[in-house]
Amino acid sequence: MTSFDLPAISGFRPPALPDVDVQGFWGDRIDAVAHRTAMILYDRCVAAGMLEQINPDIPVPPLRLPFHTRADGTPDTVNVQMFWDSDVAKVIETAAYALYRTPNPDLEAKTDEIIAMFCKLQQPDGYLNSWFIRMRPGERWTNLRDCHELYCAGHLMEAAVAYFQATGKRGLLDAMCRYADHIGSVFGPGPDQKPGYCGHEEIELALVRLGRVTGEQRYLDLARFFIDARGQKPHYFDIEAAARNEDPKRFRHDTYEYNQSHLPVREQTKVTGHAVRAMYLYSGMADVATEFGDDSLTDALKILWEDLTEKQMYVTGGIGPAASNEGFTDYYDLPNESAYAETCAAVGLAMWASRMLGRGPDGRFADVLEQALYNGALSGLSLDGSTFFYDNPLESRGGHHRWTWHRCPCCPPNIARTVASIGTYMYGVAADEIAVHLYNESTARLAVAGGSVTVEQKTSYPWDGHIDITLGLEKPLAFRLALRVPGWCDGASLAINGAAVECEIERGYLRIEREWQPGDAVTLDLPMQPYALHANPAVRADLGRAALARGPLIYCVEETDNAAGLHELVVDDTIATASTSVLSALNGGVAIDVPAHREDWQGHGNRLYDRQAPGRRPVTARFVPYHLWDNREPGEMLVWVRT
Amino acid sequence: MTSFDLPAISGFRPPALPDVDVQGFWGDRIDAVAHRTAMILYDRCVAAGMLEQINPDIPVPPLRLPFHTRADGTPDTVNVQMFWDSDVAKVIETAAYALYRTPNPDLEAKTDEIIAMFCKLQQPDGYLNSWFIRMRPGERWTNLRDCHELYCAGHLMEAAVAYFQATGKRGLLDAMCRYADHIGSVFGPGPDQKPGYCGHEEIELALVRLGRVTGEQRYLDLARFFIDARGQKPHYFDIEAAARNEDPKRFRHDTYEYNQSHLPVREQTKVTGHAVRAMYLYSGMADVATEFGDDSLTDALKILWEDLTEKQMYVTGGIGPAASNEGFTDYYDLPNESAYAETCAAVGLAMWASRMLGRGPDGRFADVLEQALYNGALSGLSLDGSTFFYDNPLESRGGHHRWTWHRCPCCPPNIARTVASIGTYMYGVAADEIAVHLYNESTARLAVAGGSVTVEQKTSYPWDGHIDITLGLEKPLAFRLALRVPGWCDGASLAINGAAVECEIERGYLRIEREWQPGDAVTLDLPMQPYALHANPAVRADLGRAALARGPLIYCVEETDNAAGLHELVVDDTIATASTSVLSALNGGVAIDVPAHREDWQGHGNRLYDRQAPGRRPVTARFVPYHLWDNREPGEMLVWVRT
Known part of the structure; x- marks a missing residue:
């Protein structure tokens, strides 16, 4: 496969949420979100003290909230976080989709209450960020690099659009339009404006959503401004740091590759840094290309797409192998057990892929959209909608399980809002x-x-x-x-x-x-036979191994089906004789049973090394969809099985 | 293989250095040490400022020596180290063997000069430790846990024995007997004595060497005391820390497993902590068992031997996979690329194995002695005797090379003294x-x-x-x-x-x-056919791989013979058709050429994952002895090759 060309930009846009009623596979998942996850998210925000930061009717909380209750009932302390507005926003967005799915007066009242807090908090000039208004008054717009200020704004805009579409209520939407107008007055190319942009991208794609639902061109223009300004010289984050009397070189993440501002976006050729940030940036770039028919972004989008999907993506559609930067490392560095592969990053990849489809139908993007959604993203949510993966390794020795909450609670509402709005990913309309x-x-x-x-x-x-x-x-x-x-x-x-x-x-x-x-x-x-996938040998972690798949689903073996020691399993060369069965314990998911061998060191006594190769006894290996793992008995899990 | 029994303790002792003249394979290596390494070690000690700490005729140096010259000629600063006495001692010991091999008046004069410094530094009561005399006066014997005080004494005793045996000069030997007598007055079971022992074992085996060469039973008795006292309750390191007004719990390495004092030695069943310390302890235990016919140590020695060789040893005889504690982790945790496998630890394993042979001939110990010596230890020294590995991984992407010196310079003189005294490992005499x-x-x-x-x-x-x-x-x-x-x-x-x-x-x-x-x-x-070794499947790093060996030598592939991308090599099931050839570039070492395949992703384009398995083209893989790697062009290296 050589370098590919892209469809001409053809202005395909996704349907709005009310346009698609979803049943079947995704419908069950949406119901779980509507009936359980949406309220769980709200409850856990309350338990973590997140609303205390926003509520202008109570005293400003300390930076460390003294006693809150973990979701598991044990006491804990929590650091107030500068990015909590964004998480609460995604909780609102999830509630919006849940309310559209199923009336729930309790959830609606609670969500209205949060929205009322935000509206009350909003400043006369339209500014709205609880961290800066309540915890850091007077410091707004002084550290775009680190403080997630425009990122929070973007998520609130997405929430506003969703809540309006789902309930018809305009309160938050109007507030966010005022905030967007304020942002548009502060940022821009004018002599009295700041040529800045956010260290965590999001505002760009959010402004496009806001522009589409309101029909206001100025929001699209502002999105384009943020895309165009990014990475220009002199570097905004340098100027900003100097204005804070800080050494710009003392950036915690060393290089601006971390937030994809090391170069103007049209000059970027390598997917770098924090994975979620990268995906949100490229999503915004694709949106701007679609809205403006802007072909000047095409080369960068194409090169970055190739870079990601040909050298840096797990077979699950998970991305960002490293915990240290929550992001990318070297080409083909895709370790399985230590894979970070944050749920939010797979969601972000699905967002980017779906926005690349704004150019027109192209299986290259739709295949990855499906790969990320059905595997590395959906794995982030338990079948019952109550627990969440933050990182999504492709191998576990038995110690990796979904949790109830996280100090950086970005993933739970992100996968929840994605599942609940899956209808908007299904179609493109020109x-x-x-x-x-x-x-x-x-x-x-x-x-x-x-x-x-x-x-x-x-x-x-x-x-x-x-x-x-x-x-x-x-x-x-x-x-x-x-x-x-x-x-x-x-x-x-x-x-x-x-x-x-x-x-x-x-x-x-x-x-x-x-x-x-x-x-x-x-x-x-679409004939659906199980098939094996092999990795480019440059991916050392997958050498001599294969991943089993069927349709869009990547499969894995779990200890509960196959006993411990999954590394002893060796799948035979042919999987032609694989058979399938339906597992009621996994909501009717299809399992695949494959002839395999199990390596056996019996007969080798206690020897650590031996001239005799391990013995092999025939077994049947049961594979289940990766996104369904850790929904039954806890234990080992493995995607890439030896061949 | 079930649990094994041990030979009855039969009092086999090694020959003294002058008893064995070595030529051939090891003779070439001894000549390199005698002609090059011994003087290189001296020069690098000087360059690193190590003698300034010892020399009583110059002012006490600062803790950070300002300007010294690295062996590569660049300037550097050096921290004075509390354990430098031990390193200088091993340099003396190496010089001793070198001088026995080849007269070298310059080296002898320089070594005599160092010995004279030590003798002049020795206190009237016999105490001799440059760190405590010059840098920390008044603090002697207050922190056995961390300060290597008895460890330094032990290495000086070994040096004294060697220098006496090689040159007949008694100066250092007499000094060390006085020091040993002082130690014997300070430590012991008496009411006015300290029931202490060193955080870094070594004194035990050194006292046995001193006792054997002097014929003084009291040194053997003192060795036994240190063995017996270790790990008894109340714990000496707790008492000692409290006496320093420190919290005993605030031990940098968390647990006394680090220095094998978590339990009395006879109750220990798991090889833990710092690998070199463990080997030196077990060596001392084996020596004491031999000298005293002490069967009460037999069970512990047997269980620890099994524990190490059946669950924690690399196929090269390297041990201690982790850099964090320079030692042991979990059973079967033997990663290849990140293997620490310190040269000193493989030397220590050879020491322990050779001392287990004090019980009598037993191939179980001799096989491991040979495995460690010819592979994981000897790899630490370049063919020309001028550069050194500290860690000995079993896989490299091309960035691992021998260095000229190290801030913790324990390995260079340790492998040098071991090579130069190899004759003492060859025989046991009862x-x-x-x-x-x-x-x-x-x-x-x-x-x-x-x-x-x-x-x-x-x-x-x-x-x-x-x-x-x-x-x-x-x-x-x-x-x-x-x-x-x-x-x-x-x-x-x-x-x-x-x-x-x-x-x-x-x-x-x-x-x-x-x-x-x-x-x-x-x-x-002894017919010598190449053979493949397989690892217990519990060793995840070696799954689906084999290590090639011939005689006692473990082999590896290097980039210089096989081109980059060694992970693409897949060795065919049978190596029956392997052929050998002699490599003049590796001092006449025997290479093995094995039919293999090379995986090939051509035809898969830029795809990261594909339903088509990688292609394979036949190649001949050239294997060279592991201990000889990185003596030619730098590049990748791999021991465990896919099968």
Whole structure:
């Protein structure tokens, strides 16, 4: 595969949340979020004291809150964090999607209460950041590099958009428009404006969301300004540090690669630094390219995409191997047991991939969108919606488990809001085309070609690759329907109204252009055989190993199915004789049973080294979807199994 | 293999240095030490300012010596170290062996000068430690736990014994006897004595050496006292810390497992803590068992031996995987690239193994003695004797190389003195038996059964397994000759005066009891085929890999022979077709060429993961002895190659 070209920017945009009703596989997960996770997030924010920082009606809390109760009931102290606004914002965003899914007066009242706190806290000029208003008055906009100020603003904007879309309530949306206008007055290219940008990207993509829902061009323009300003010389973070009488060189993370401001974005060629920051930046870049038809970002986006997906991505779609910088290290450095692979980073990759689809249908992006969503992101949430992974290793000796809360509680509301808004990732809509990026039992109401289409998917995907799509139309309508054929799929077949249709695959999509009739039935069959994936030998951690997959799901072995000592398992060369079975303990998930051997040191006594190779006895290895691991008995887990 | 029994303690003792002249393989290495290393060590001690701490004729140096010259010529500062006496002592010991090998008036004069400094520094009561006399007056014997005080004494005793044996000069020996007598007055079970012992073991084995050469029982008794006192309650290090007004709990290494004083030695069952300390302790325990016929130490020695060699030892005989404690971690935790495996620790293992042979011939100990000496220890010294490994990983990406000096310069003189005194490891002599533990071109003059025997070995071992032994006798003499048959050897054959002799192997030795005639010729053939070693699958780092070996030598692949990307090499199941060749660039070392494949990601383009397994192209992999790596072009190295 040589360097690829990208589709021309074609202005595909995602549907809004109310456009897609989701059932089936994702529907179950959304229900868990709506019925459990959303309230759990609220309760844990309260338990951690996070609302005390925001609430203007109580005294300013100390930097270390004395006694709070951990989710497990034990007492703890908590440091007030400068980025808590963002976490509370994601809790609001999750609540929004939950309320859209299922009325919940209690949750709605509590969320309204938080929103009221924020609105009351907002300053007359529109400024709104609880850390700087309450803990650090007078210091606003003095340390964009470290203090997450615009990042918090961005998440509040996303929450405002979501809450408005889900409930119709405009309070937070109006407040955030005022805040965005204030930000737009402070930052910009003008002589009295600051040419700054945030050390943690997010505001860029949030302004695009705000611009799309309000129709206000100025928010899009401000997003573009932040993208364009990043990394210009003289470096804003240097100037800012000097203004604080600090040595700019004494940056805790050594290099501005950490926050992707080492170069102007169009000159960046390597995915570096903090993984979540990188993904949010590239998401904003892709959004700006889509909104402005800005082809000057294309080369950078393409090179960075290749850099990430060809040299720095786990097979689960997890990214950022290192805990030290929560991010990237060297090419092909993808250790499995110590993988950081933060849930938020996989969510961020899904966000970037989905925004790259703004250019138009391209399986390259949709495949990675699916890979990250179904594996490295979804693993972050337990089946019952109550516990969370922060890091997502691909191997565990039995000590890695989901927790109830985290001092940096970014991941729980991030995976929750992503799951609960999965419908917005499923489609892309342009003037005369609907692209189906993800398959899942669902009903979407989409506007295309001057008409309106109801797209109904009947499928048990990802457990099965048969998809029945019915197009609901009031009258015949000519448009293009692009159906994704996943990269993992061989032998896809298409039928329309029962008649087989030959159709070429273009960039991973069947693009069917015709005048559609009301009730047209499109049937897509995506054969789903288990397959083994091998890694480039440059990835030392995966040498002589394979990862088993089926459809979009990466599989793993767990101790509970296979006994301890998973490294003794050696999968036979062929997995042609693999069989599948449905596991009720995993919500109907499909397990794969594969002929394997187990290495055996019996007969070698206590010898540490021996001329005799280990013995082997035949076993059947049971694989389960990676995202479902650690939902049963705790124990070892392994993705890359020896071959 | 089940738990093993040990030979009854049979009082086998090693020959003294002058008893064995070594040529051949080890002779070349001794010559490098004698002609180069010994003077290099002296020069680097001078360059590092180490003698300024000792020399009583110059002012006391500051704790940080301002400007000294690194061995590479660049300027540096050096912290004065409390353990430098021990390093200078090993430099003296190396010089002793070098002078015995080759007269060198310059080296002798310089060594005499250092010895004179020590003698002049010695206090009227016999006390002799440059750190406490010059840098910390008044603080002697107040912190045995951390300050290496008795450890330094022990190394000076070893140096004194060696210098006396090599040159006949008694100055240092007499000084150290006075010091030993002082130590014996301070430490002991008496009411006015301290029941203490050193945080870094060494004094125990040194006192045995001193006792053997002087014939003074009191030194052996003192050695036994230190062994017996270790780890008794109340804990001496607790008492001592309290006396310094320090909290005993605030020990930098957390637990007394670090210095093996967590339990009385007879109750210890797990090899823990700092690897060199552990080896020196166990060496002292074995010596005491031999000297006193003390069977109460047998169980502990046996259990600790099993613990180390069955769960915690690299295939190179390297030990102590972790840099953090320079020592042991968990069972089977033997990572290859990050292996610490300090040269001193492999030397210490050889010391312990050779002392276990004090019980009598037992291949279990001799095999490990050979494994550590020829691999993980000898790797510490470059072929030309000028540079040194401190840590000895079993895998390198190309960045690991021998250095000229180290701020903790323990390893260079330790491997140098070991190589230069290798003759003392070759034999064990009891009342009526001579045991040959190591084969090497050499001549030994040994006293046995009331007579005297000259044992002449003609062999190119370890490159070839044919050994001709001639016994020089003045008259016929009845004694037992025990010839080791290494554990790696299948099909050993024995002939006496040309006639094949059948002889059972007992504990790894052919024990031939007869009246030997002057000139009797014993021929031993140890077939030497390359073989592959496999690790217990509990060693995760070695899963699906094998180490190639031939005779006592563990082999590795180097980039210079095989090109970069050694992890792409996969050795075929059979190495039956391996061929050998002699490498002049490696001093005549034998290389092994093995049919292999090289994994190839060409045809996979830039894909990071692919359903197609990597391609394979046939190659010949060249293996060279591990101890010889990094003597040619720098590059990658790998011991455990994929199979």
